Amino acid sequence: MLLTPSEWAMLKTSSLESLYMVSVSALLTALAGIPLGVLLVVCRQGHILENRPLSRSLAFLVNATRSIPFPIFIVFVMPLTRLLAGTSIGTTATIVPLTLGAVVFMARLAETALLEVPFGVIEAAQTAGASNRQIIWRVLLPEARAGLIMAVTITIITLVSYSAMAGYIGGGGLGDLAIRYGYQRYQTRIMLVTVALLIAAVQAIQALGDLLVRGISWRRQG
Amino acid sequence: MALIEISGLVKTFGRGSQAVEAIKGVDLSVEPGEIFGIVGASGAGKSTLIRCLNRLEKPTAGRVVVDGRDMTNLPEKELRQARREMGMIFQHFNLLSSRTAAGNVAFPLEAAGRPKGETGPRVAELLDLVGLTDKAGAYPAQLSGGQKQRVGIARALANNPKVLLCDEATSALDPQTTLSILALIKDIQSRLGLTVVLITHEMTVITEICDRVAVMEAGRIVEAGPVLDIFANPRHPASSGFVEAVVGRRNQETGYQPKGVLVRVFFLGAAAREPLVASLVRLFAVEPNILQAHIDHIKGTAFGTLVMDMTGGAESCREALNFLRAQNLKLEVLANAPDA
Structure with missing residues (x-):
């Protein structure tokens, strides 16, 4: 066979670690990234909660975070990681930099999706006497949901690739396995299987996202 | 209020x-x-x-x-x-x-x-x-x-x-x-x-x-x-x-050369239903040439405009215009040919 039984066992452990890192950080990222995206939109000039100082600080924060290469970012946030996870090493600790790094990415994508909602529709809601909270929950988010699902899909895929860099802090996972065995120990077979698994995972995530988007938007295509 | x-x-x-x-x-x-x-x-x-x-x-x-x-x-x-x-x-x-x-x-x-x-x-x-x-x-x-x-x-x-x-x-x-x-x-x-x-x-x-x-x-x-x-x-x-x-362009813009008195008449309500042109021909020695006619309905009231070039001599034309004014119609003389 391609791999020995012990190598299969190692692959299984790494896969589960990857799944754990990506799913928990994806959940946290969506939970924080979408609200941040909403905030980026509604604070814009001319929008429902126009707030230029807040808008500018958020934009700066998002851009600053996104300018740091992820491996450096992992090291940069280590004190915070230690504070939140109790340690800076291990799979659980990895979730902190993964989430922080992906949230700003997610927020930008969510912002783009939310800006697609025509402002006239928001005005129609204001005309109907809707409050800002109602506009966010009943107009902005539902109207942008196809775009938001695409944004979440892209973010999860980014998390898969970010999580592969988590080997730096002993995070484990498939990326770590590929580097340690495939690269450092010249075990090309492990490298190939790992890469194949990562490709399959990304394809599956994208396909699932596309399927969800299609399920939502088929009625709207007239 | x-x-x-x-x-x-x-x-x-x-x-x-x-x-x-x-x-x-x-x-x-x-x-x-x-x-x-x-x-x-x-x-x-x-x-x-x-x-x-x-x-x-x-x-x-x-x-x-x-x-x-x-x-x-x-x-x-x-x-x-x-x-x-x-x-x-x-x-x-x-x-x-x-x-x-x-x-x-x-x-x-x-x-x-x-x-x-x-x-x-x-x-x-x-x-x-x-x-x-x-x-x-x-x-x-x-x-x-x-x-x-x-x-x-x-x-x-x-x-x-x-x-x-x-x-x-x-x-x-x-x-x-x-x-x-x-x-x-x-x-x-x-x-x-x-x-x-x-x-x-x-x-x-x-x-x-x-x-x-x-x-x-x-x-x-x-x-x-x-x-x-x-x-x-x-x-x-x-x-x-x-x-x-709504009622159409002014005639001057079309480059039309009037032969007599070029007049625009506005009708409102019941006046729009009177046989006005027939009366003109019958009562005065004029020959109205209709260039443009249009009737609109504004919320159920007839509203018409008529542009005609009236020939038949200055005196007859003046009488005809006076007759039209007496009908409580709004008139607008757009042009007057020199020989009219």
């Missing part, structure tokens, strides 16, 4: 050297139960004006009082309440694409916090009112422009408003659909006793349903009054322009 009272309204966009004054001091009052039209070319400020009524735009100066409430200074919560008493429909409908027709109509009811049990029957009633009962489950993308505007109207009426604001509501529709939407607005207006304020760049919309009209140009109202008055006697060039768009 006027239902809507606008005084000294000014709206400026931008600041400093970039500032654009969209409305430069408008005074206007709209009576309860009337259909009030505001006509103007694009950029005249009419859209900004109607948006100041429910404070989608915050006026820079002046007052907007609707039903005794000063809209300009209302705090957020009261503003939302006041907006519910004013429905609005839009040029591009602005429906929620993620909701069905019924879902869109339900939106204002949800926003007003009406109990769920009440929403269903009210939505059915509103869809019935606009003739869309069979489209309740359709998404906006599955509806035609006219149907979308009907959903818009049903949504605007959900919370039983006193006022309906129409922001270029028919400008994205074809002429046939425009007429059916206007008929619906007229019908609903009289049935519910609504006050309607509409803005448009199409004079035909005004003649079709409006009681009174204001003509806007460059941020000001240049003329206002009953539609028939403005039509029969436009005093401002902007008004004449809109009237001509």
